Amino acid sequence: MSNPTPLLPEESEKPDERAAIAAAEKAQAAEAEAAALAMRDKLLVEVAGLPALPGVYRYFDAKDEVLYVGKARELKKRVSSYFQKNHGGSRIGMMVSRIARMETTVVRTEAEALLLENNLIKTLNPRFNILFRDDKSYPYLKLSRHDWPRMSYYRGAVDRRHQYFGPFPSAWAVKESIQLMQKVFKLRTCEDSVFNNRSRPCLLHQIKRCSGPCVPAGQTAEYARNVESAVRFLRGETDAVMDALQAQMMAFAEGMQYELAAEVRNQIQALSKVLQQQVVEESSATGRDRDVDILAVKVQGGRACVNLAMVRGGRHLGDRAFFPKHVDDATALQLEGDELLSPERQVLEAFIAQHYLAVPPPGLVIVSEPVDAGLAEALGTQAGSRVTVQAQPRGQRRIWLEMCINGVELALARLLAEEGSQQARTRALVEALDLSVAEIDKFRVECFDISHTAGEATMASCVVFEGHQMQGSQYRRYTIEGITGGDDYAAMRQVLTRRYSKMAESAQLGTGRLPDLVLVDGGRGQVSMAREVFEELGLDLSLIAGVEKGEGRKVGLEELVFADGREKVYLGRDSAALMLVAQIRDEAHRFAITGMRAKRAAARTGGSRLEDVPGVGPKKRSQLLQRFGGVRGVAGASIEELASVKGISRELAEEIYRALH
Structure with a gap:
């Protein structure tokens, strides 16, 4: 007698059980819908009670994560416009459907609202706002308060006891200015600890780049005059500096001090050459044009770029490109009753408002797109001085703007090309390793490296690659303690255990996410150590790959070693996948070394x-x-x-x- 065919789970359920499950699901859906309606009714009551005053509003989702920050001339009118109509499947509708609660802040003026809005945007990082992230401070040229002032590159908090010139768009611009000051005015650049212990001038004095105030022979009144001239030059008083140098040269010549006159002549020639190389003309380097910011914006291919060119003291110091986040989401959130702003204008206004929260604005800002007149008022309020924003300049200002526009087009084209290349590298790595990745744009790699000096100051690094780029804000360093100095295997065990013990628990609970690939900088030894850690934590061994150096440790010959028993893989010298692996590995190595050196220096000094x-x-x-x-x-x-x-x-x-x- 044949055995009866077993029923599938669905067939084995009794009709009343299936009905009970369906009824429970229906009741759960109805409960969720009722909760959503109640929440919306509560929001509508709050909206109805809002005042017709300027202010800032914040929307939060059910997880209490901020969705959007906005400002309004009249809070009640602005906020109610989000809830008065059905926005359908648009991005506004998607955002509104996720709003669980809101917060509002009433201010006195629209300018105050704009400043508060962008302070909150930079602090809260909302999902639907254009966000500019630039955590690096700007570099300055510093002139120290000293009997024999020293000029140096400086980045950080400003101390009013010293003089600072800038900000400069890049470290290169500061260092180029320092080289100019050395060549023309021969100011010292040595540390005070070196200066105080010199018995004879250094090489810079011999090549006529420093007047040697570290020894008595160089401590003359001439140094003070050079400092004064350098300060005036950096402030844009170039005509006055040139006139003073020419008068000094003539005085030396009349006194038959021809060698000194020749040195001043060389200063004049060097300074003239620099001024001729500058884009700023002498006629325009006066008044408000001595300190100017020029801003150009371009939106293309779903990305945006703002290029900032700086003129300080009448000198064009270079430019710097910024690339905001959330451009597509933010530019789509325009209500029908609003003035329809172009994406370029929205991006530019967001940059101006956010950038000048931390950086004092100059008296004149030239822009490629017309912006809200209230921005200039807000900038002036923030800076405590008048700020003019000009959209259609003429003459020399127009030349600056055209240069800035060319710069933004080149920067955005370069970004799009790099992103296309990086996406191709990501795809090549996923395919080469036959990884199962649901969304290529969310592919995540974590890479580890160990660094120490003869066993001292052992430091482990973890760098993160996600969304086709390195995620610097997610990097972590781990101080390794309690191991024998120089034991890289024990160090790797410690860092992996610390990194993934809690992450494994959260992943099992569904509240966290493990990376798609874990790279360790090393061969079979490091991989076996990683395998032991993952086995203890119950994690998937197929996630682990070691970057083993090839024959002769030559770049391009690296092989990948796996923890799950697969044969090691050589990707090929010209492989896009190997290029990505090398990029991530090298970043982990750099991050570990800088941390180790800092730790070693702290331990020693x-x-x-x-x-x-x-x-x-x-x-x-x-x-x-x-x-x-x-x-x-x-x-x-x-x-x-x-x-x-x-x-x-x-x-x-x-x-x-x-x-x-």
Whole structure:
């Protein structure tokens, strides 16, 4: 007698059980719909109670993540427009359907609303706002307060005791200006600790790039005059500087000091050459045109770019490109009653409002697209001085703008080409390793590397590649402790355990996500260590791949070693997949090395050297070290404790504290 065919799970269920399941699902859907209606009714009640005053509103979803930040001349009118009609399947409708609650803030003026809106955008990173991220501060040329001032490259918080010139669009622009100052005015660039301990001039003096104020022969009144001339030049007073130099040359010549006259002549010639190379004409480098920002915008292929060109002191210092996020979502959120703004104008207004929150605006900003007149008012309010925004310049300003437009077109074209190449590399890697990836745009790689110096200051790095680019904000460094110095295998075990123990738990609960590929910089030894960690945590071994150096450790001959038993793979010297692997591996190596060096320096010197602090000589340094038991003790002391040491004033104590922190 044959066995009866087993029923499938669906067939084995009784009709009443299926009905009960269907009824439960229907009740759950009805409950969710009722909750959504109740939530919407609550929002409508809140909207009805809003005042007709300027302000800022924020929308949040059910997970309490911010969706959108906006400003309004009249809060009630603006916010109610989102809920008064059905926006269908548009992006406005998609956003509105996700709103679970909102917050509003009333302000006095529309300018205040604009400033608050963009402060919140930069802080909250909303999903539907254009967002410019530029966490790096701008570099300056610093002239220190000293009897013999030193000029240097500087980036960071400004100390009013010194003079700062800028900001500059790039480090290269600052260093080029420093080289000019050395060539023309011969100002020193050495650290104070070096300056204070020189017994004879350095090589820069011999090649006529420094007047040598580190020794008595160079400590003349001429140095002070050169400092004054350099300051005036950096402020854009080029005519006055040239006139003063010419008068000085004639005075030396009349006094038959021909060698000195020849040196001043060489200064004039060098300065004239630099001025001729500048785009700014002498006739236009006066008044408000001495400090100008020029902004050009372009939107293409779903990406946007804003190019910022800087003129400071009448000199064109170069430009810098910015690429915002969320452009497509944000530019689609225009209500029918609003003035329809072009994507270019929306992007430019967002940049102006967000950029000048942290960077003081110059008196004149030239733009490629007309913008809201309220922006100039808001910038002036923020800066405490008048700011003019000009959209259709003429003459020299028009030439600047055309240059800036050319720059934005080149920068955006380069970005689109790079993104296309990077996407091709991502796709090539996925295909080469036969990885199962649901969405190629969300493909995520995490790469680990270990760095140390003869076992000292062991540091592990984890870098992240996602969305076809490196995600610097997600990088992590791990200080490795409790292992034998130089044991890279133990270091790799420690960092992988620390990284994935909690991540494995959250992934099992469905609240977290593991990477699609885990790269370790190393061969079979490192891969076997990673396999042990993943086996202990119950993770998929197929995620692990080691980057093994090829024969002779030559670049392009690397092979991938796998933890799940697969044969190792050579991708090929010209493989796009290998190029991506090498890019990620090299970034992990760089990030690990910089962390290790910083840790090693901190361990050896307490984060900075006391010798580098102006005003701390051998005697005071000895007193500090004796009082606090070493550099670590000094670094751990408060300003009040430092000031209690004999010979250390409150001002010097603050300087020491800043240097060591």
